Amino acid sequence: GIQVEQSPPDLILQEGANSTLRCNFSDSVNNLQWFHQNPWGQLINLFYIPSGTKQNGRLSATTVATERYSLLYISSSQTTDSGVYFCAVVRRDSWGKLQFGAGTQVVVTP
Amino acid sequence: DSGVTQTPKHLITATGQRVTLRCSPRSGDLSVYWYQQSLDQGLQFLIQYYNGEERAKGNILERFSAQQFPDLHSELNLSSLELGDSALYFCASSVDAEVSPLHFGNGTRLTVT
Numbered sequence: 001g002i003q004v005e006q007s008p009p010d011l012i013l014q015e016g017a018n019s020t021l022r023c024n025f026s027d028s029v030n031n032l033q034w035f036h037q038n039p040w041g042q043l044i045n046l047f048y049i050p051s052g053t054k055q056n057g058r059l060s061a062t063t064v065a066t067e068r069y070s071l072l073y074i075s076s077s078q079t080t081d082s083g084v085y086f087c088a089v090v091r092r093d094s095w096g097k098l099q100f101g102a103g104t105q106v107v108v109t110p
Numbered sequence: 111d112s113g114v115t116q117t118p119k120h121l122i123t124a125t126g127q128r129v130t131l132r133c134s135p136r137s138g139d140l141s142v143y144w145y146q147q148s149l150d151q152g153l154q155f156l157i158q159y160y161n162g163e164e165r166a167k168g169n170i171l172e173r174f175s176a177q178q179f180p181d182l183h184s185e186l187n188l189s190s191l192e193l194g195d196s197a198l199y200f201c202a203s204s205v206d207a208e209v210s211p212l213h214f215g216n217g218t219r220l221t222v223t
Binding site: 030031033035041042043044045048086088090094095096097098099100102103 | 112141143152153154155158160165166168198200202207208209210211212213214216217
């Protein structure tokens with residue numbers, strides 16, 4: 001199956017700092033999504049971004065499908081940004097199978 | 111609130127037993143997905159249903175089965191439970207079959223003792 005690698009595995013930030021999370025994938029994809037799992041376990045869809053760039057408030061994401069990576073930017077981080085960020089992809093010709101990476105654990109300290 | 115409803119929130123049962131997890135998708139969504147999240151395996155795709163039909167299958171054990179009913183709600187049945195089946199089980203839904211933005215329920219935490 002497709003390999004989804006996220007880096008870094010862990011990130012500790014001071015409130016107000018900016019950060020970049022990376023997702024590399026091993027095969028062509030037609031679907032890529034970013035999720036945030038908060039400390040209560042809820043999984044929130046942040047972006048549906050098979051290609052291009054999108055912004056949502058302090059978060060933005062860029063996917064370069066031809067080079068098989070995606071980036072998630074967190075600006076002016078807040079303690080509520082803490083949690084695990086997952087990248088998930090659907091390999092071309094594997095309809096429906098959204099495969100998740102291992103995630104980046106983010107802790108934002110006051 | 112994602113609009114995806116899962117029940118129950120918590121389930122504690124013994125090895126060898128059978129349980130049923132229930133999911134109601136967001137209004138208007140035709141696809142339902144089941145995922146298992148455990149510490150050692152991460153988030154694993156189990157199965158997808160689209161408008162009542164099985165659409166895609168992942169790492170779902172033979173002891174597990176699922177279905178989607180005409181009203182689009184779905185049930186995941188887990189039988190002959192083992193300690194290793196303890197995990198958080200998520201249901202998600204999307205509008206179509208092609209995993210357009212996926213929206214997750216709050217999960218069912220299953221503990222097998």
